[in-house]
Amino acid sequence: MNLELNSLSASSASSAVKSSVLVIGGGLAGLSAAVALAGRGFTVTVLESRARLGGRASSFLDPTTGQMVDACQHVSMGCCTNLAHFLRTVGIDHFLAPQRKLYFITPDRRKSVFKADPWPAPLHLGRALFGAHYLTPGDKLRVLYGLVAMLWAKPDDDPPLLEWLQAHRQNRRTIDRFWRVVLTSALNETVDRVGFKYARKVFRDGFVRHRDGFVVHVPTVPLGRLYGDELRAWLSKHGVEVKENAGVKRVEVGEPKVSHLLLRDGSTLAADWYVLAVPFDRVTELFPEELVARDPYFGNVKNLAPSSITSVHLWFDRSVMALPHAVLIDSLGQWVFNRGEVAPSEFYIQVVVSAARDLKSLGREEIQRQIVMELARLFPATTSARLLRAKVVMEHAATFSAVPGVDRWRPSQASPLANLAVAGDWTATGWPATMEGAVRSGYLAAEVILARSGFPERLVQPDLGGSSE
Ligand SMILES: Cc1cc2nc3c(=O)[nH]c(=O)nc-3n(C[C@H](O)[C@H](O)[C@H](O)COP(=O)(O)OP(=O)(O)OC[C@H]3O[C@@H](n4cnc5c(N)ncnc54)[C@H](O)[C@@H]3O)c2cc1C
Known part of the structure; x- marks a missing residue:
C-alpha cells in the first residue's frame, strides 16, 4: 500500500476497516475521496451512473475509428498540488508532460514564448x-x-x-x-x-508564488485511459468496488442521517458513510424536496449557474502546426493543442473555447468553419491539408460560473447529515472549478469522514511555496 496513504495508526486503521462508504459519482472528486478512504482502511464502493469513470474529465469512443477521444483537452498547472498528489498516489503522474514554454500567437502569426x-x-x-x-x-x-x-x-x-x-x-x-x-x-x-x-x-x-506554478501539464494519453484502466488497476488492488451504470435516484434521509440510497434500477444500498460527488446541477433532485426547501445547505446550490466550454476536434491528413500548443490572441479559439499523429496519416488538433455561451447560436458547422479558417490564417500548412474528420463538442454545464460573490452558494464538505460528506468542484474548496478543486473537495470530504469517525487527519496538500493565505 502506498506509504503516503498509510499514515493511520494500527488501532485507528483497524477501526476504520469496519466502516463502509458509498461514494456517489465517479468523477475526480468521488475518486479522490475513494482513494483517500480506501488507503485508510475503509471499505469503499463507487457508484457511477455512466459506463465510465472520470466524469467531466473523460473520453468517448469515436464510432468511426474506435479511437478514444477526450471530450475536451484537460490540462493542469504546477500550482495544482492536490491533483498532482492524487496522480502520484495512484501511480499515473508519469502520463502528464510538463510544458515549460507557452506559445502566444497573434493573427499576424507573430509569436511570443513565455518561459521562466x-x-x-x-x-x-x-x-x-x-x-x-x-x-x-x-x-x-x-x-x-x-x-x-x-x-x-x-x-x-x-x-x-x-x-x-x-x-x-x-x-x-x-x-x-x-x-x-x-x-x-x-x-x-x-x-x-x-x-x-x-x-x-x-x-x-x-x-x-512559485517558479513552477505556471507550468502547464498536458496528459500524454486519453483521459479515458488515465482515469479508466490506469486508475482502475489501483482501485481494484486496494479493494475499491466500482459499480458503473449505477445511477442513484434518491438519497433517503432518516434525519439526522442518510438511511440508504435508492438506485435507478430500483435496488437499495446502505453503508456507514456516504460521499455525494455529483455535479452541482444534479444535487437537489436527489434529496427530499422538503429538505432542500428548508435547509440552505442544500437549497443554496440552486443559485450556482453553469458556464459552457466548446471544443473543436480536427483530424488532418498531415501535420498543420509544429508547436505543441498555442494560446491565441484576438481570436475565436483560445488554446490549440497539437496531439500529433494519432493514427497513420491522421494528425489530431484540438481547439478549445471557454466561456463559450455566445457560440451556441452559431451552430456546430459554423463554429467548425470559423475555427478551421482561423487555423489556416495562423498555420498556413492547414490550407494544403485535407480535413479527414471533425467534431464539435459543446458542454453546456462545463463548470459553475465564477461570478462575484459565488462562494456564498458553495457548501462546505461537512453536510448537516451526520454520515454524509459532499464533494465536487462546486463545493467550498477555495479554488475555481478545476480538476484541482475536484480533488481538493474529495480530500476534504474524506477529512470530514475521518474526523467524524474519531480519526481526524489533514489530507489536503500544501500550496506550492507553503500553505495558503
Ligand atoms: C469541456 C471541459 C473542459 C475542462 N477543462 C479543464 C481543464 O483543462 N483543467 C481543469 O482543471 N479542469 C477542466 N475542466 C473542469 C473539470 O473537468 C472539472 O472541474 C472536474 O472534472 C470536476 O470533477 P467532479 O468530480 O467534481 O465532477 P464530475 O466530473 O462531473 O463527476 C461527477 C460524476 O457523478 C456522476 N453522476 C451524476 N449523477 C449521478 C447519480 N445520480 N448517481 C451516480 N453518479 C452520478 C457523473 O456521471 C460524473 O461521473 C473542464 C471541464 C469541461 C466540461
Whole structure:
C-alpha cells in the first residue's frame, strides 16, 4: 500500500476497516475521496451512473475509428498540488508532460514564448511579460501596476473584475490581450462576468508564488485511459468496488442521517458513510424536496449557474502546426493543442473555447468553419491539408460560473447529515472549478469522514511555496 496513504495508526486503521462508504459519482472528486478512504482502511464502493469513470474529465469512443477521444483537452498547472498528489498516489503522474514554454500567437502569426528565467519568483516571469509582442511598453507597465494592486488586495474581496480592472488603469488592449487571454480559460468565464477573487488566485498561485506554478501539464494519453484502466488497476488492488451504470435516484434521509440510497434500477444500498460527488446541477433532485426547501445547505446550490466550454476536434491528413500548443490572441479559439499523429496519416488538433455561451447560436458547422479558417490564417500548412474528420463538442454545464460573490452558494464538505460528506468542484474548496478543486473537495470530504469517525487527519496538500493565505 502506498506509504503516503498509510499514515493511520494500527488501532485507528483497524477501526476504520469496519466502516463502509458509498461514494456517489465517479468523477475526480468521488475518486479522490475513494482513494483517500480506501488507503485508510475503509471499505469503499463507487457508484457511477455512466459506463465510465472520470466524469467531466473523460473520453468517448469515436464510432468511426474506435479511437478514444477526450471530450475536451484537460490540462493542469504546477500550482495544482492536490491533483498532482492524487496522480502520484495512484501511480499515473508519469502520463502528464510538463510544458515549460507557452506559445502566444497573434493573427499576424507573430509569436511570443513565455518561459521562466532562472530567477526566484516572482522575478522569474518578468522578462517573459516584458517580451510579449502583443502589448506596447505602456501596456506592460499598466499590466504590472494591475498585478501589483491585485496582489495587495484582500484575498476574499470579490467585486466584479471588469470594474476593478477599469479602476486600476487597465485599457481595452490590456484587458483583451492580457487579462482575458489568461483568465477566460483558467476560470471558464468572461472578464465582464467573473469575480475578482478567483482572478487574483490565478495570478497569485499560477504566476507569482512559485517558479513552477505556471507550468502547464498536458496528459500524454486519453483521459479515458488515465482515469479508466490506469486508475482502475489501483482501485481494484486496494479493494475499491466500482459499480458503473449505477445511477442513484434518491438519497433517503432518516434525519439526522442518510438511511440508504435508492438506485435507478430500483435496488437499495446502505453503508456507514456516504460521499455525494455529483455535479452541482444534479444535487437537489436527489434529496427530499422538503429538505432542500428548508435547509440552505442544500437549497443554496440552486443559485450556482453553469458556464459552457466548446471544443473543436480536427483530424488532418498531415501535420498543420509544429508547436505543441498555442494560446491565441484576438481570436475565436483560445488554446490549440497539437496531439500529433494519432493514427497513420491522421494528425489530431484540438481547439478549445471557454466561456463559450455566445457560440451556441452559431451552430456546430459554423463554429467548425470559423475555427478551421482561423487555423489556416495562423498555420498556413492547414490550407494544403485535407480535413479527414471533425467534431464539435459543446458542454453546456462545463463548470459553475465564477461570478462575484459565488462562494456564498458553495457548501462546505461537512453536510448537516451526520454520515454524509459532499464533494465536487462546486463545493467550498477555495479554488475555481478545476480538476484541482475536484480533488481538493474529495480530500476534504474524506477529512470530514475521518474526523467524524474519531480519526481526524489533514489530507489536503500544501500550496506550492507553503500553505495558503
Ligand atoms: C469541456 C471541459 C473542459 C475542462 N477543462 C479543464 C481543464 O483543462 N483543467 C481543469 O482543471 N479542469 C477542466 N475542466 C473542469 C473539470 O473537468 C472539472 O472541474 C472536474 O472534472 C470536476 O470533477 P467532479 O468530480 O467534481 O465532477 P464530475 O466530473 O462531473 O463527476 C461527477 C460524476 O457523478 C456522476 N453522476 C451524476 N449523477 C449521478 C447519480 N445520480 N448517481 C451516480 N453518479 C452520478 C457523473 O456521471 C460524473 O461521473 C473542464 C471541464 C469541461 C466540461
